[in-house]
Amino acid sequence: MQTELSKKLGVEHAIFGFTPFPAVAAAISRAGGFGVLGAVRYTAPDDLKRDLDWVEAHVDGKPYGLDVVMPAKKVEGVTEADVEAMIPEQHRKFVTETLAKYGVPELAEGEASGWRITGWMEQVARTQLDVAFDYPIRLLANALGSPPADVVARAHERNVLVAALAGSARHALKHREAGIDIVVAQGYEAGGHTGEIASMVLTPEVVDAVDPLPVLAAGGIGSGQQVAAALALGAQGVWLGSLWLTCTEAELTSSAVTRKLLAAGSGDTVRSRALTGKPARQLRTEWTDAWDDPNGPGTLPMPLQGLLVAEALTRIQKYEVEPLLGTPVGQIVGRMTSERSVQAVFDDLTRGFERAVDRMIRIAGRSGK
Amino acid sequence: MQTELSKKLGVEHAIFGFTPFPAVAAAISRAGGFGVLGAVRYTAPDDLKRDLDWVEAHVDGKPYGLDVVMPAKKVEGVTEADVEAMIPEQHRKFVTETLAKYGVPELAEGEASGWRITGWMEQVARTQLDVAFDYPIRLLANALGSPPADVVARAHERNVLVAALAGSARHALKHREAGIDIVVAQGYEAGGHTGEIASMVLTPEVVDAVDPLPVLAAGGIGSGQQVAAALALGAQGVWLGSLWLTCTEAELTSSAVTRKLLAAGSGDTVRSRALTGKPARQLRTEWTDAWDDPNGPGTLPMPLQGLLVAEALTRIQKYEVEPLLGTPVGQIVGRMTSERSVQAVFDDLTRGFERAVDRMIRIAGRSGK
Numbered sequence: 001m002q003t004e005l006s007k008k009l010g011v012e013h014a015i016f017g018f019t020p021f022p023a024v025a026a027a028i029s030r031a032g033g034f035g036v037l038g039a040v041r042y043t044a045p046d047d048l049k050r051d052l053d054w055v056e057a058h059v060d061g062k063p064y065g066l067d068v069v070m071p072a073k074k075v076e077g078v079t080e081a082d083v084e085a086m087i088p089e090q091h092r093k094f095v096t097e098t099l100a101k102y103g104v105p106e107l108a109e110g111e112a113s114g115w116r117i118t119g120w121m122e123q124v125a126r127t128q129l130d131v132a133f134d135y136p137i138r139l140l141a142n143a144l145g146s147p148p149a150d151v152v153a154r155a156h157e158r159n160v161l162v163a164a165l166a167g168s169a170r171h172a173l174k175h176r177e178a179g180i181d182i183v184v185a186q187g188y189e190a191g192g193h194t195g196e197i198a199s200m201v202l203t204p205e206v207v208d209a210v211d212p213l214p215v216l217a218a219g220g221i222g223s224g225q226q227v228a229a230a231l232a233l234g235a236q237g238v239w240l241g242s243l244w245l246t247c248t249e250a251e252l253t254s255s256a257v258t259r260k261l262l263a264a265g266s267g268d269t270v271r272s273r274a275l276t277g278k279p280a281r282q283l284r285t286e287w288t289d290a291w292d293d294p295n296g297p298g299t300l301p302m303p304l305q306g307l308l309v310a311e312a313l314t315r316i317q318k319y320e321v322e323p324l325l326g327t328p329v330g331q332i333v334g335r336m337t338s339e340r341s342v343q344a345v346f347d348d349l350t351r352g353f354e355r356a357v358d359r360m361i362r363i364a365g366r367s368g369k
Numbered sequence: 370m371q372t373e374l375s376k377k378l379g380v381e382h383a384i385f386g387f388t389p390f391p392a393v394a395a396a397i398s399r400a401g402g403f404g405v406l407g408a409v410r411y412t413a414p415d416d417l418k419r420d421l422d423w424v425e426a427h428v429d430g431k432p433y434g435l436d437v438v439m440p441a442k443k444v445e446g447v448t449e450a451d452v453e454a455m456i457p458e459q460h461r462k463f464v465t466e467t468l469a470k471y472g473v474p475e476l477a478e479g480e481a482s483g484w485r486i487t488g489w490m491e492q493v494a495r496t497q498l499d500v501a502f503d504y505p506i507r508l509l510a511n512a513l514g515s516p517p518a519d520v521v522a523r524a525h526e527r528n529v530l531v532a533a534l535a536g537s538a539r540h541a542l543k544h545r546e547a548g549i550d551i552v553v554a555q556g557y558e559a560g561g562h563t564g565e566i567a568s569m570v571l572t573p574e575v576v577d578a579v580d581p582l583p584v585l586a587a588g589g590i591g592s593g594q595q596v597a598a599a600l601a602l603g604a605q606g607v608w609l610g611s612l613w614l615t616c617t618e619a620e621l622t623s624s625a626v627t628r629k630l631l632a633a634g635s636g637d638t639v640r641s642r643a644l645t646g647k648p649a650r651q652l653r654t655e656w657t658d659a660w661d662d663p664n665g666p667g668t669l670p671m672p673l674q675g676l677l678v679a680e681a682l683t684r685i686q687k688y689e690v691e692p693l694l695g696t697p698v699g700q701i702v703g704r705m706t707s708e709r710s711v712q713a714v715f716d717d718l719t720r721g722f723e724r725a726v727d728r729m730i731r732i733a734g735r736s737g738k
Contacts, residue, residue: 200589220569229598
């Protein structure tokens, strides 16, 4: 499965895998794809350094990349405390009451909330980059808008390609103007932050808009047929995130979240602002229902919502409070029905792709094999 | 572009075109596809007879079909007057006020509203079938659930295949149980009544669920690349509706609706209950905004909403009141940028499909041509 982009990056298959877990990222690259480690959870540079060391030691010399979350809009001199102060009392009360209603235990004294707003701040992302540029990463992706010009320049000096996610052709064009090398077209069905245009429509629209820049299709891809469909739409590769969450290498194995993911159907996700303040697809839970309820206080804008719910989410996750427990994931969750190794998932994708090509050749009446 | 289903129906290409316009339906079949005439607007049997005569005379002996709207739930002995009586005064007032706000003129005395709820009633659909079964139709499609058992049996006696639209694997399984021959998997991005699962995820899910029944992919398809993608997902053909609206053979040519369709981007549609009471994708207008406004009265359930707005929509369409003027259409509207003949659109689809297959063969490293 070779496109211009996969050749440029020296990977066997044009399958890019985004994951927060180093073991998954390394396994994707070893399997012949391109593993991309999500950096957002590394608020301490040393933690990121430790995990990049691990990836470097387990990737068998294969290429890999890093994904950061740099907000498109730069906010100068605003601290976490400033943002905290902007949160209305009514919303804090709603969090407290909802947690109490479900009997969610408190964190132990001094125990930190794992997921902090700081990971979304440019300053923290820059610290992550300072660490990452010491490693031979081949790709830097940004999940929120184009990275700042100096970051793009710094990446290009190091021969690192820069990718950015886009939910519309307009966003994609902004990325091209910002000197981005690869656009990830993130369809409505994708997990995490996503727009309203479905992959079937979005992918070719973005391909046409930014031509000749390469486009990766994201959203709704979890089988070789879907890989084939994305490539038929003009993408130079696919960008998969959800599918790896239930891999045995993921740090979620045997957790309550994994059980919920394995049980969920394609209709069990919701595009909600409950997580960050911007629409993000995730498992639908009683927590997202509470935030999306027109009789509730509603969500706050980014970054307030993320800060508001950070500790609550840590508690829900730590104590595995099932009715409230969720995770960002796409509609492809319906295909995630068993825990498998990254290699097994990868083999399934590449074999399914070959079968889909066989079928296309038959339908088109081509003789070739 | 040959699949088992296209061979069974004797068409050159596995492209099914749904349209309310006889000239478009006939042109699709003549071009080598399968034209399906929408019957919902024919409340008088003689009108349907006249138009089926026309299709029969212009289809050059090629196969074609009919699409009816038979509600899944049978409501016995309920008249239009009964339904009228269930509409709250507050909602009638909202319609009157909204029309007044935009200065929408009244219809002339005795002038009938063109679009009536009656077209959605089983009794009317049965009258349409009585007419249609006198013609050599090869396919009967139903847009709302499975048709009643006696209708399926009647179709099968006449060697007519029965198709039904589904927005989820669960709906598709119900169709299979009802003896349906073909499932149309209608993705989130499609025009008209549609669910929340995008085509990229829905198509293979429905294919797997109803195997070995053939599945047509609907939603987001307007180019040969998208046809190829849908077939890669396991569909035995594609079902296109939106794309024909801006064809020169359509009865909308040069109208204000056509101008709006040509100008609209993929982000200019909305999935709203404003039209019928069930979520249907359509152009976003100040009319849909008014109904979707949380400060408004909100929409009524089907069939009340359709009856409530029928006259208003006729007035808006007749007088081409631009800010309120809409039509059901999918996200593919962004690709509809010029008025072209059905044949030109068809050639574009088939050539684009061949190019997409060429590209797939290259990416897969196959030698064949």
